[in-house]
Amino acid sequence: MKKYDLHKNDFAELHFELKTLEPYFQRNKEKATKPHRHSFFQILWFKERGNHYIDYNVVEHDVNTLFLINKNQVHYFCPDSSNSGYLLHFNDSFISNSSLDLLNRFELSIFNEIDSPNFSLDKKDAKIIDDLTYNLLVELEEKKLNHLQIITHELISLLYYIERIKQNSGSFNRSTKSGFSAVVTFKQAVFENVDKNYGVQDYSELVGSHLKS
Known part of the structure; x- marks a missing residue:
């Protein structure tokens, strides 16, 4: 299965991109409609109803639906859907350079692959995320003084807001899920070593070592 990287080993790049989804999909249709994985995080905002393939299932989604794609998570775009919206x-x-704690937090709360990978936005939430997305697009286009710092701040604000939506919906609560971190760590270890012939004992040692560190 094909795996894609973002600006791999190119430290002159921003390591963050925000694209209008439909033209991006049309340019990359041949690759995007086949199962694939990434070494980076991805947020898809579908503004129209359609379908998206994730975790070996085709998910029928409503308007204004977010998909939160973790590193190494399998997905692809369904060619019969409009695929209009935004892709981040x-x-x-890009996050750990500001705060490793924030990266760990969002891996647990947003990109954990245990909760549902998608959810719909109400009108209020869609408006707020639209405003944050617009601000990011402006900064990426104009590249004015301190644009990198502002982009980082806006993205972190967006992730915090997504975390709030998930918690308000009841799909995730950091404080009430005992052992949640261990389960997430185990899943991350499996995906990172998917091409290796590891057994249960190997993963047990990996997860145990991570939790003790």
Whole structure:
């Protein structure tokens, strides 16, 4: 299965991109409509009803639906859907350069692959996310003084807001899920070593070592 990187080993790049989804999909249709994985995080905002393939299932989604794609998570775009909206993708370094604690937080709360990977936005939430997305697009286009710092701040604000929506919906609560971190760590270990012939004992040692560190 094909795996894609974002600005791999190119430290002159921003390691963050925001694209209008439909033209991006049309340019990359041949690759995007086949199952694939990324080494980076991805947020898809579908503004119209349609379908999207994730975790070996085709998910029928409503208007204004977010999909939160973790690193190494399998997905692809369904060619019969309009695929209109926005696409954000970023490497973990884009967040960890500001705060490793924030990266760990969002891996647990947003990109954990245990809760549902998608949810619909109400009109209020859609308006707020639209405003944040617009601000990011302006900064990326104009590249004025301190644009990198502002882009980082806006993305972190967006992630915090998504975390709030998920918690308000009842799909995630950091404080009430005992052992949640261990389960997430185990899943991350499996995906990172998917091409290796590891057994249960190997993963047990990996997860145990991570939790003790």
